[in-house]
Structures are given as structure tokens and as C-alpha cells.
Amino acid sequence: MAIVLDKSHRWRVVAAHACLIALVCVVIFPFLMILSISLRPGNFASGSLIPDQISLEHWKLALGFSYEGPDGKLVQPPFPVLLWLWNSIKVATLSAILMVLLSTTAAYAFARMKFRGKSQALSALMLIQMFPAVLALVAIYAIFDRIGNVFPLFGLDSHASLLLAYAGGIGLHVWTIKGYFDTIPAEIEEAAKVDGASPFQAFRLVLLPMAVPILMVVFLLAFIGAIIEYPVASVLLSEERNLTLAVGSRLFLYEQRFLWGDFAAAAILSGLPITVVFILAQKWMVSGLTAGGIKG
Amino acid sequence: MNQSSSGMQRWVWPAVATALALASLYFVTIVYAAGEFLLAGTILVVVALAAWVYTSPRFYAWRYLFPGVAAVAIFVVLPILYTVTIGFTNYSTNNLLKFERTTAYFLEETYEAEGKTYGFALLQQGQRHRIRLTESEGEQAFLTPELELSAPSEAAAPAKAEHKHVKAQAAAADAGAGEALPIKELIRLQPALKAYTVELPDGSQVRMTGLRQFGPVAKLYKKNDDGTLVNQQTGEVLKPNFEAGFYQTASGQNVPPGFQVNIGLTHFKQIFTDAAFREPFLRIFGWTVAFAGLTVLFAAGLGILLAVLLSWEALRFKGVYQTLLFLPYAVPGFISILVFKGLFNNNFGEINLILDALFGVKPAWFSDPLLAKTMILIVNTWLGYPYMMVVTMGLIKAIPADLYEASAVAGAGPLTNFFRITMPLVLKPLTPLLIAAFAFNFNNFVLISLLTNGRPDFLDTQVPAGTTDILVSYTYRIAFEDSGQNFGLAAAISTVVFAMVALLSWINLRATRITKEEAR
Numbered sequence: 001m002a003i004v005l006d007k008s009h010r011w012r013v014v015a016a017h018a019c020l021i022a023l024v025c026v027v028i029f030p031f032l033m034i035l036s037i038s039l040r041p042g043n044f045a046s047g048s049l050i051p052d053q054i055s056l057e058h059w060k061l062a063l064g065f066s067y068e069g070p071d072g073k074l075v076q077p078p079f080p081v082l083l084w085l086w087n088s089i090k091v092a093t094l095s096a097i098l099m100v101l102l103s104t105t106a107a108y109a110f111a112r113m114k115f116r117g118k119s120q121a122l123s124a125l126m127l128i129q130m131f132p133a134v135l136a137l138v139a140i141y142a143i144f145d146r147i148g149n150v151f152p153l154f155g156l157d158s159h160a161s162l163l164l165a166y167a168g169g170i171g172l173h174v175w176t177i178k179g180y181f182d183t184i185p186a187e188i189e190e191a192a193k194v195d196g197a198s199p200f201q202a203f204r205l206v207l208l209p210m211a212v213p214i215l216m217v218v219f220l221l222a223f224i225g226a227i228i229e230y231p232v233a234s235v236l237l238s239e240e241r242n243l244t245l246a247v248g249s250r251l252f253l254y255e256q257r258f259l260w261g262d263f264a265a266a267a268i269l270s271g272l273p274i275t276v277v278f279i280l281a282q283k284w285m286v287s288g289l290t291a292g293g294i295k296g
Numbered sequence: 297m298n299q300s301s302s303g304m305q306r307w308v309w310p311a312v313a314t315a316l317a318l319a320s321l322y323f324v325t326i327v328y329a330a331g332e333f334l335l336a337g338t339i340l341v342v343v344a345l346a347a348w349v350y351t352s353p354r355f356y357a358w359r360y361l362f363p364g365v366a367a368v369a370i371f372v373v374l375p376i377l378y379t380v381t382i383g384f385t386n387y388s389t390n391n392l393l394k395f396e397r398t399t400a401y402f403l404e405e406t407y408e409a410e411g412k413t414y415g416f417a418l419l420q421q422g423q424r425h426r427i428r429l430t431e432s433e434g435e436q437a438f439l440t441p442e443l444e445l446s447a448p449s450e451a452a453a454p455a456k457a458e459h460k461h462v463k464a465q466a467a468a469a470d471a472g473a474g475e476a477l478p479i480k481e482l483i484r485l486q487p488a489l490k491a492y493t494v495e496l497p498d499g500s501q502v503r504m505t506g507l508r509q510f511g512p513v514a515k516l517y518k519k520n521d522d523g524t525l526v527n528q529q530t531g532e533v534l535k536p537n538f539e540a541g542f543y544q545t546a547s548g549q550n551v552p553p554g555f556q557v558n559i560g561l562t563h564f565k566q567i568f569t570d571a572a573f574r575e576p577f578l579r580i581f582g583w584t585v586a587f588a589g590l591t592v593l594f595a596a597g598l599g600i601l602l603a604v605l606l607s608w609e610a611l612r613f614k615g616v617y618q619t620l621l622f623l624p625y626a627v628p629g630f631i632s633i634l635v636f637k638g639l640f641n642n643n644f645g646e647i648n649l650i651l652d653a654l655f656g657v658k659p660a661w662f663s664d665p666l667l668a669k670t671m672i673l674i675v676n677t678w679l680g681y682p683y684m685m686v687v688t689m690g691l692i693k694a695i696p697a698d699l700y701e702a703s704a705v706a707g708a709g710p711l712t713n714f715f716r717i718t719m720p721l722v723l724k725p726l727t728p729l730l731i732a733a734f735a736f737n738f739n740n741f742v743l744i745s746l747l748t749n750g751r752p753d754f755l756d757t758q759v760p761a762g763t764t765d766i767l768v769s770y771t772y773r774i775a776f777e778d779s780g781q782n783f784g785l786a787a788a789i790s791t792v793v794f795a796m797v798a799l800l801s802w803i804n805l806r807a808t809r810i811t812k813e814e815a816r
Contacts, residue, residue: 012710013610020605024620027678031623033646034635106364113357121365128372130801132739134768135790136375138382138775138783143375150330168371170364199356228628230742235776246630250746253637260638271631279626 038264058265078259081266083241084248088270091159091233091244092226095166099222100215103173108203110174111181112189122175129171134231140165141235157238165232169225173218180214181207220281227274245270317347331396338374342366376794383788384558389781391541391554398555399525399536402517402543407529408505411512414438416504417476418485425485427494428476429464429502429510438464438496445488463495482507563788576754576761577789584766587672588737592730594677599684600726604718606685607692618689625682633746636675663752665763672764676743680733687729691722728808735800739793744769767793 041055060067061077069075109115110122133140141156144165148155155161188210189202197205208215230246237243243251249270252263320343328336345366349358358365393401414429424442431437440462482489489504493513496502505511517525517534525534525543534543534551541557542550566573602621606614624632639647640661648658661671699717708716744750750762750769761770767789775786 009610016605016608016611020602020617020621023602024617027621027623030632030635030639031627033639037638037646102364102367105360109357109360113360115355115357121361125368127801127805128368128376130735130804131372131376131794131797132741132768133372133375134739134741134772135793135797136372136379137772138787138790139375139378140371141776142382142387142783143378146332146335150327150332150335165371167367168369170368171372174364203360224628228630230630230746231772234745246628249630249634253634258638258641258644260641260644263634263638267631267635271627274628274631275626278628 034264034267037261038268040261042261058261059269061262062265062269078262079248079251079266080241081245081248081269084243084245085270087159087243088227088245091162091166092223095163095226096219096222098163098167099170099173100219102167103170103177103218104208104211104215106170107174107177107181108207111178112186112203112207122178125171125174129169133165133169137231137235140232144236156236157242158236159242161236162233162244165236166222166226166229173222176218176221177211177214180211184210217281220277224274224278224281227277313347313350317343338370342370379787379794380791381787382784383563383791384560385556385784386541386554386559386562387556387783387787388785390552391556391784393553393555395536395538395555395557398543398553399519401553402525402534403515403519405516406503406513407516409512409514411500413505413509413511414502415508416510418482418489420475420477420481425477427464427489427492427510428467429494429496437467438494439467440464440492440494443492445485461493461495464497466497479507559784563785564792566785567788567792572758576757576759579754579763580761580765580767580770583669583764584738587669587676587766588734588740590673591676591680591737591740592733594673595680595733596684596726596730598677598681600688600719600722602681602685603688603692604714607689621685622682624678625686629679629742630746632679633675633743636671636678637747640671662748665752668748668752668764672743672747675747676737676740679743680737684726684729684733688722688726691725692718695721728804731800731804731807735797735804738766738800739768739797740766741768741772745772 038058039054039056041053041057057067057075061075062081064077064080064082066074066076110118144154144156144161147161148158152158153160154164184207189197189206192202192206193199227244228246229244233244234247237247240248249263249266252259252266320339324336324340324343327339346362349355349362412431414431416427416429419426419428425445426442427440429438429440443462477485486504486507493501493503494510500512502510503513505513514528516528518528519525520533523536526532527534532545534545536542536555537544538557539559540550540554541559542552542554544550567577568574605611606618606621639645642648642658642660642662645661648661652658659667661667695718700713703713703717744764744766748762748764750765750773752764753760753762760773762773765773771786771789771793774782774789
């Protein structure tokens with residue numbers, strides 16, 4: 001507590017509140033706007049913040065239903081938003097599982113075993129992670145183009161190829177999980193080993209159950225990372241029914257075909273679940289990372 | 297685990313391992329047979345390493361490391377190395393194929409030869425199609441087995457169409473095997489039909505030569521022993537030129553499609569010395585640095601300011617403010633960016649509606665370079681400050697309170713407190729984060745691509761480049777968007793950017809180490 005309060009103190013508090021409220025308004029504005037736009041009829045911006053006429057037409061389209069327009073014609077959904085959402089969730093879930101599997105086993109070796117080149121391998125993993133995938137897009141495209149010549153399942157425009165492309169991004173996760181493993185005393189597994197457990201049994205039956213919280217955190221991080229990933233998905237996917245949400249949402253806003261209202265509904269529909277996951281992950285992340293990663 | 301199951305395990309694992317090894321060898325053979333030598337080699341090396349790691353007791357730790365490390369090596373390191381190699385080739389839409397494939401393409405080319413022609417109709421029964429050929433005199437008809445026909449998707453490259461071979465059987469001229477399709481459908485299915493060669497019972501081969509006609513066709517090119525190709529129709533000789541990556545006529549004209557060759561440092565020379573190219577490159581580089589630098593400056597400035605405000609004890613409702621101000625970070629980036637793209641829209645956007653109502657102005661956010669850059673900075677600051685705010689609040693909490701008490705006793709005001717105590721103590725641990733944020737924004741492809749896509753374009757440059765393009769989005773445009781996709785050039789630029797990012801990472805590591813040492 002400040003000891004002496006001079007006369008300007010009260011004014012400073014009021015000014016601070018005014019600044020903060022103004023800023024909060026600026027921050028909230030886009031969210032309220034997009035909600036309002038999604039409820040207005042037509043793909044125009046005309047109208048006030050609180051729409052004087054509420055129409056659910058954009059929501060119907062976003063959910064995949066057609067509706068009868070003012071001229072009596074049936075308006076078809078412009079894009080399969082729910083399919084895109086499903087694609088995103090499918091790819092993100094599978095790639096997150098794959099990444100957790102890959103990084104957990106690697107982190108176990110880094111945390112508990114001695115082998116040559118360990119510290120170099122750890123630093124290399126960190127350094128490699130700093131290179132953005134955007135820069136290797138040409139190569140990623142070329143590689144999957146050629147794989148597709150032989151195995152179409154893993155070629156361009158397939159979700160399996162996207163899974164593989166994401167699987168390499170485990171460096172940071174290895175660090176996180178390793179940091180958590182380091183906080184669990186190795187004596188617990190050693191006791192299991194004395195009782196006759198093999199290293200794999202000690203890992204699977206003793207260490208893993210204790211590491212569930214950090215595995216959840218890593219799963220969420222990987223999941224969100226895959227949901228919001230845009231560059232690689234935009235290069236690998238091309239057919240409309242294969243797109244993920246991040247790639248597909250863009251199609252709403254072409255200068256010649258500006259489906260502003262439809263986009264607004266689709267953005268809220270798809271943004272809400274992701275945002276909830278994101279907020280959840282933030283909470284978990286803070287506790288998980290402070291428990292593990294920082295100490296790496 | 298009891299005795300019998302461990303006895304089972306003794307032979308189950310080797311059996312599974314052998315089966316896996318055999319299966320992967322089979323795969324390698326298939327891939328090799330398909331002509332993808334590099335891919336086959338990679339798979340072989342990975343499988344061999346896996347076999348070694350999982351059988352040798354010396355590499356026990358690597359049994360756990362192998363899957364992860366292999367994934368990083370194949371899907372992160374390999375693309376990086378491959379990018380660098382592509383930078384030295386002329387890989388582009390004009391030079392898409394390997395030399396052998398290009399040669400094969402020319403040898404597949406055909407022309408209409410002299411000989412008997414047949415009228416044809418495409419019969420449809422449900423989803424299945426058959427071709428019926430009739431002799432001009434109408435005496436005899438032939439029917440093919442069911443074909444797989446589909447209208448081509450736009451993505452399929454013409455050079456990739458595979459030729460298919462079917463044998464036709466003699467049939468009665470009026471044999472009903474479905475309805476004949478109208479000409480409109482024929483036009484739609486023409487590309488798929490052209491891929492078929494029909495062999496008639498007398499051994500002659502015919503192909504589609506017109507919308508109503510099948511006729512004999514002959515190979516257009518013949519390969520000589522010295523590697524040159526002879527055009528059977530005109531007698532012209534094509535010679536492969538391994539510097540240009542094209543087959544060339546005697547007069548030196550390129551005949552597409554070209555093939556991939558190594559062109560050494562040409563692209564790098566182009567980036568750094570060719571004036572038509574260097575000039576936009578330098579401008580874009582300048583904007584990239586300015587964009588990343590200013591973003592970090594604004595986002596960190598606003599973030600620190602808010603953190604200081606929200607750490608002020610006299611302020612009430614801190615939690616509410618903090619939650620609301622953190623919102624931009626919680627919404628996925630691609631959605632917020634697209635929302636702003638709409639809000640800033642010149643005609644439909646709410647921001648211009650409000651500005652128009654209040655001040656009577658309608659700024660052209662997307663067509664004026666300066667305004668476009670301003671918009672990008674506004675949006676990115678909006679996206680970036682919450683992270684800085686939260687981190688700084690954590691750092692401020694760690695500052696001992698007696699420092700402020702001492703300064704209050706000495707009669708210092710809030711400004712002195714901020715500049716003499718808070719800033720120096722916060723800025724030092726924040727430095728590595730600021731560098732990381734700079735590096736991130738240096739490559740912030742998603743923002744530029746979704747918001748402006750680099751536009752408005754420069755009007756005075758020969759290569760397509762935008763005033764708001766940063767290096768990575770510029771590279772993406774060269775590689776994937778503008779006509780004549782130039783993968784080689786894009787890869788060369790990527791390589792240059794790689795070097796810059798590596799430098800940044802190195803500086804960041806140093807900065808992290810310095811702050812860590814000082815903390816001790």
C-alpha cells in the first residue's frame with residue numbers, strides 16, 4: 001500500500017478506469033460486430049450494432065440447411081462448413097495423438113537414459129523447431145507430390161499426408177514432457193525395476209500414469225496447433241470437401257463474392273468450440289508448464 | 297506374466313519383426329519400380345535403421361527415441377535440406393518433370409495417321425460406360441468392356457494422364473448396351489476418353505481423333521541412339537539441352553514440357569544482383585523488418601503499459617479487465633484475422649461505415665499501401681499484446697515491493713517508478729521473448745496471407761510482388777500462386793530466409809543464456 005496519497009491520486013484512478021474501459025470497448029467491438037452481422041439478413045454491413053431485424057438465414061447456411069430467399073428461390077449453403085469443422089477436428093485429434101505418442105517415448109529416453117550425444121540431440125531438437133514450416137512449403141509439397149505418385153493415400157489432397165507433415169513438429173513437446181519427467185523422482189521406477197519390471201514396464205505402468213496431466217496438456221497444445229495451422233494445409237489440400245476450417249474459411253471473403261454474413265455465422269459456429277478448448281488449454285498450460293517445462 | 301505367455305513372446309516378436317521387415321522390403325520394391333528412387337532409398341534407410349535399433353541391445357535408448365527422431369528427421373529436417381537443394385534447380389511449372397519422364401512424355405505423343413477410321417458412340421448404363429465403334433460402311437461394330445471415365449479435376453496436370461489400353465470385341469451393330477450419350481457429355485468426358493487406346497480384334501489400334509470418330513494414331517516422336525528425338529510428321533530433330541532444361545529444335549527453340557536440371561547459383565545471383573529482382577526483394581525485406589519490429593514494439597508497449605496499470609493496487613475490477621483484455625489471445629488467429637478483413641473492407645466493412653458516419657471519410661484500407669500497412673500493424677498489435685501483458689504481469693509480481701516503498705519515501709512519482717524501477721527490471725527477462733516474437737512475426741505468413749495476401753501490388757516491378765508482402769508470403773506467391781509457379785526461385789528465397797532465421801535463433805539463444813546467467 002502506498003503510504004501517502006496525494007490529491008491527484010483519485011483523478012489518476014478515474015483516468016485509468018476510463019482508459020481501460022475504452023480499450024475494452026475496442027477489444028470487444030469485433031466480437032460483438034461479428035455476432036450482429038451473423039444475425040442480420042443479407043450479406044451487407046448496413047445496419048446498427050443491435051440489428052433491428054433478426055434473421056437466422058446465415059446460421060441455417062452455416063449448419064448446412066438451405067433456406068428460401070426473398071425472391072422465393074432456395075438458397076443453398078455456399079460451403080460445407082460442418083464438414084470442414086469435422087475435417088479439422090479429425091486431423092487435429094489424430095495428429096495430436098500421434099504427436100503425444102512420439103514425444104512421450106522420446107522424452108522418456110531423454111529424461112531417464114544415458115546415451116551418447118544426448119545434450120546435443122536435445123539442443124538440436126530445440127533449434128530445428130525454430131524453423132517455421134512455411135519456409136519448407138515447396139519441399140513439403142514436392143515430397144508429398146512424389147509420395148502420392150506411389151501411395152495416393154499419402155499424396156497431395158489427403159488428410160493422411162497432413163498428419164505426417166504435422167508429426168515432425170514434436171521438438172517443443174519433447175522438451176515439455178521431459179521437464180515434467182525430471183520432476184518425478186527416478187527412484188520410483190527403480191523400485192519397480194528391482195521388483196523385476198523391464199524398463200518398458202516401468203515406463204508404461206509406473207511413470208506414465210503419473211504423467212497424465214502433462215500428457216493432457218501436450219495433447220491440447222498439439223490439438224490447437226493443428227486446428228489453427230494454415231500454411232501447410234493450404235498447400236497440401238485443394239478439393240473443397242477436403243479442406244480444413246482454417247483453409248476453407250478464407251473462401252467466404254473474396255472481393256468479388258463477399259459472403260460477410262455467411263462468414264460471420266460460420267466463424268462463430270466454428271470459433272466457439274475452438275475458443276473454449278483454447279481457454280481450457282491456457283489454464284492447463286500455465287499449471288503444466290510451471291510444473292514442468294520451465295525447469296527443463 | 298506367466299511362463300507360457302513369455303514363451304509365446306519368444307517367437308511372436310521375431311515373427312512380427314520378420315513380417316514387418318518383409319512387408320517394408322516389398323514396399324521399397326514397389327516404390328523403386330515406380331521410379332521414385334530417392335523415396336525408395338529413404339524408406340530403405342529408415343527401415344534398416346529401425347531394424348538395427350530394435351535388435352541391437354547397444355542402442356536400447358534409441359528404441360524410445362527412434363520414432364520421434366525419425367519423424368523430426370523426415371518431416372522437418374529433410375524438407376529443410378530438400379528446400380536448399382531445390383533452390384539450385386529450375387523446378388517450376390515449365391520444368392516440372394524429371395528428364396526421363398519428359399522423354400517418356402514426348403515418346404507418348406501421337407498424331408493422326410493414315411488409315412481406316414471408325415464412327416463411335418459412348419454408351420451409358422447406370423454409372424458405367426462402354427465405347428461402341430462402327431466401321432464407316434456400318435457393317436461391323438465393336439464394343440469395349442466397361443471403362444472408368446470421370447471428368448478431370450482441375451488440379452490434375454495434363455502431363456500426368458496415364459494411357460490406358462482396352463481390347464474391343466466384335467458385336468452386332470445395334471447391340472444395346474446402354475444409351476448413347478449426347479455430344480455435351482462427350483465434350484465433358486473427352487479428356488478421359490482420349491487416354492484410351494482401343495485394340496480391335498484385327499490387331500489395329502485406334503484412339504479418339506474427333507468428337508465422332510476414332511482413328512489410327514502413330515507415335516509422334518522416335519528416339520535416336522544419341523538421345524535426340526525425331527518428329528515423325530515433320531522430320532524435325534529435338535536435342536535435349538541440359539543447361540536450359542528443355543528439348544530444343546535445331547534453331548534453339550525450347551519445346552515444352554521442360555525437365556529439371558541443376559542450374560547452380562543462378563537463382564541466388566538473381567536475388568542479389570539482378571536489378572529487376574533485387575529491388576523488390578530489398579523493399580520487401582525492409583517492410584518485413586519494419587513489420588516485425590513495429591509489431592513487437594507496439595504489442596510489447598501496450599502489453600507492458602496494461603500490465604503496469606493492472607498491477608496497480610488502487611485499481612478495482614482488475615480481474616474483469618484482465619479477462620476481457622485477454623480475449624484476443626483466446627480466439628484462434630485465423631478467425632480473428634478474417635473478421636478484421638471483413639471489418640476493414642472498403643465497402644461492406646463496419647469500420648468504414650463508422651468512420652463515414654462520424655467524419656465522412658472512407659479510407660481505402662486495402663488499396664492504399666500505407667493504409668494497408670497501418671491496418672496490418674493495428675490487427676497484429678490487437679492479436680499480440682495480450683501475451684505480452686500476461687507475461688509482464690508475472691514479471692512485475694516478482695519485483696520486491698520494498699523497492700517501491702523506498703521510492704515512495706524518497707518522494708518519487710509514478711513516472712519515476714515506471715522508468716527507474718519497473719522498466720529495467722521487466723525489460724531484461726523480457727528480451728528473449730521479444731526476440732522470439734520478432735522472429736515469429738518475421739515469418740508471420742498466416743496474418744499477411746489471410747489479411748491482404750500481399751496486396752496492393754507494386755506497379756513498377758517485373759516480378760509480381762506486393763507492398764504488404766513479407767518475405768515468406770512473397771515466396772509463397774512465387775511458388776504457388778502467380779502463373780508459372782517457380783518452385784526453384786521460391787526455394788532459393790526460402791534458403792536465404794532460413795539463414796536469417798538461423799541467425800535470429802542464435803541471437804535468441806545467446807540472449808536467453810545471458811539472462812539465465814544474470815539470474816543466478
